[in-house]
Amino acid sequence: MGPQNTWVVLVLGLSLRGQVQTGEIIGGHEAVPHSRPYMVLLELKMWQNETRYCDGFLVSDEFVMTAAHCQARIYYVHVGLHKFINNQTPKGIEVSRAIPHEEFSSTTGFNDLMLLQLSKKVKFTEHVRPIHLACRRDLLPQRCIVSGWGHSEDKHDMASAMREVNVTLVNLTISAEHHAYLSLGKIGPSYGDSGGPLVCEDEVAYGVVSRGDRCFKIFTKIPDYLVWIEGHLRKM
Template sequence: MGEGTSARPQFLLLLFLATAVAAAEKGVGDACEGRGGAAGVCRLIGDCPEARDALRKGVAPATCSFQGFQPVVCCPAPAPAPSPTPAPAPSTAPKPPPTPTKLTPQRVATRMCTKYAEAVYVYITSFQIPKQTEKRDTCAIKGIPFIVNGEAADPDEFPHMALLGYGDEKAPTWGCGGSLISERFVLTAAHCFTRNGNPKVVRLGELNLKTTSEANKHEDFAVAQVLPHPDYVDSANYNDLGLVRLSRDVAFTPSIRPLCLQVDKDFGRPSAIASGWGYTDWTIREMSDHLMKVKLPIQDNEVCQNAYKTKSTTPSLRRGIEEESMICAGALNVRNDTCGGDSGGPLQIRLDEPYCMYSLVGVTSFGKGSCGTGKAPAVYTRVSRYVSWIESVVWPDEK
């Protein structure tokens, strides 16, 4: 389906109309009059805790205008600072030693995860007098979902999924997967830049490559730059991680928004979910038209080492399976697996907090022999090992 041909959902149309009505009104920073005539300042609703509290109580704040999906509301003006009081006379009594304070600042990836979780919601303003602003939940994750022997994904269930296209930008050949992690970057496998050449286009919001239904709301982005991990070597399977910088920022929608990065090695789950458009049958070697998902058990490193013992004698896996930078996932003797074409795609877990968000624990890297045979689990690059490098590239100005 070509870009722009899909029908937009009704709530986005309402939002567009509401924005048009409010466009001539006040902008961020302007003085305004709130409910009951109270003086205020126009702010984005995300920057006004009082407005969010009022919404939770069913009271709509006065609306100044809109910026994209977010309303600009009349936020109560801060109370004037109290007059300074004279400093007390110095005491001659000895001062007790200060109590030490332990600071545990959140790292950048964790803060950005919380920020992107806000994109789960859209704000709809009605034409009632006075105007009513509704916070609408767009989460499409369906409980715990159970590629080879996988299931078809539901619309908007994995809004971070990306497809990497090669060759002609207007008619690309899809060859790898990836995950949207910010407004400008997609995370994938570094071998997706070498074995097929550099990708030319990234598609987001795709569900089925052959349909043009309303559920298919994809958008294509030109590739501005590819950045393999600096320690990646094409002849080996280590440090198989890379970033794709898009040519323009992504506007988040219910179908297109980032997932979080797993910052801790241990994520406390016995299984994870892989998703992609890879081969559904190794003998046919054709990519799936529809996005697929499969639930895979996490395997102990010892199991993985034994499964890849013979390959560890080759240059590509000379150091064996390294637990700090690799994850093995997939049941032995069961035909659930990722396969060719899934490379670079996510191995993810659903988070309890923030709401309706996934955490990217692994990136599909390599397997052994024919996929889906149940002889060996697949190997994924462990994302937590590389978060510092990702942060330095994706959010260099965040501290």
Template sequence: MFAINLLLSVYIILGSEIIDGTIVPDNEMLYMASVQGYRGNHICGGFLVSENFVMTAAHCDPYTPTYVVLGNHHLRRADKLVIRIAEKYIHPYYQNVNRGYDIMLLKLSTPVRPNKTIQLIRLPLHEMTLNENEKCQVAGWGLTVTAGNGVDDLRVVDVSVISPQVCQNAWAQKVRGYNLPPNVICAGGYNTPKGACQGDSGGPLVCKGMAVGIVSYGRTIRENLGNCNYPDVPNVYTDISKYLNWIRMILQGKKS
């Protein structure tokens, strides 16, 4: 699930569930959204960036996102806000995760007013570069161990930013001839079990209280698509700061 064939025997796993993380307190990360299909099944993570829009990954689109759930970290509870998705805006250059531009904005059918259970998250104001080893967080719902089951409680884990060169070298060693797509951030999943696995694509990489990245992909071997034990290559995130002009255009009601 959430996979594309990539170079010989290696698959890219689109998404992540939080590995080696902890349950998020109810009063934290109130911007988190569960992007769900028409049957109410969780398909991707997302995060509220304005009263009208949730941001997520473009590669979540084939799984027919239909609703956004806000206001509760526990997906089985009844006291949550379910809003239909009115429109989807995928970056016009997106083809697949290998080529980058893995970003999508979901327009909500009804605006959301921030309150005690729902809040917006800040986005970068300008293009930025994160420092190597900077501590950030990634959160999501789902697998917590290899071949496990999804969870209903939002989980979070700390991850460290990895330099682009270290990230590129690590991926090239595992996948011969592989080049990272443009405009990405690498964090977690390398020399540590902490990070992303399968099913929580679209969630935010949060640094200093700001959403700087979108979960795009990680790696696992073809024969074991459910493997989450991969401290060999970094997880890859879309760099939000490289798409600010496009984001502002959509949020202001202009077509992409």
């Protein structure tokens, strides 16, 4: 293993002790309203009556994909949203069933993937529609973007409007071994955007925002989990 891969192993290990539980868009800009119709905001009611937020994305009229570490007691899913104003945004759709990956580990952060089944199907419109999932491939995707309502770099509150930023993935074997894509640097999601999609090449979802810090970002690799995803979708 070369020195660069050794460094990534060390960084991944350090991240597990303080992995990102939600994310923020750092270095981005406000998205064009409703230009990402697959995006959803997840309002999470925790067991201590605390409210937290994650992102997610529509994969059908009945299912949302997000990160497994975004598990909660009750979920409300906001679809077709651009601006979010707390206590003024209408109540979201409730989730009838949460399906975190069976091998997700809160200790390691691996297999950080979850499907949420909505209590009612959504009606597709110009502002609400699912995104296609990437198939298995060996080539590293190019021209990727992440979006969300997380905190901006210099603020401690959620962004009132969805933001987005371009990210560049790096081709390291350690990423493949852990079923993840990796980007280096400060730019990208961090606090407030967990569970959102890594969208590359003609509006296709390649990954799910998982964890990271100011040095790197990790995305669960969707192509490696297609059998699991499609198996649960077919059961419905």
